[in-house]
Amino acid sequence: MDVFNQGMYKTELCNKWQETGTCPYGPHCQFAHGLSELRPVIRHPRYKTQVCRMVLSGVTCPYGHRCHFRHSLS
Ligand SMILES: [Zn+2]
Numbered sequence: 791m792d793v794f795n796q797g798m799y800k801t802e803l804c805n806k807w808q809e810t811g812t813c814p815y816g817p818h819c820q821f822a823h824g825l826s827e828l829r830p831v832i833r834h835p836r837y838k839t840q841v842c843r844m845v846l847s848g849v850t851c852p853y854g855h856r857c858h859f860r861h862s863l864s
Pocket residue numbers: 804805806807813814815816819820821822823
């Protein structure tokens with residue numbers, strides 16, 4: 791998973807925090823601890839207007855739902 795590199799900082803809720811109410815990373819966690827910390831995801835203006843190259847070449851895209859390209863050909 792590539793959640794620690796590009797701009798996904800605090801755009802998703804922390805799994806650990808949701809499950810247990812605490813997180814070993816504390817304030818340094820890359821994920822949001824509560825809705826007040828959650829940031830809106832800034833999408834590329836052409837977000838999902840083009841089909842993912844990985845999918846086009848028949849490969850499973852490693853970005854999954856985070857991919858900025860479409861995963862359906864229709
Ligand atoms: Zn956390």
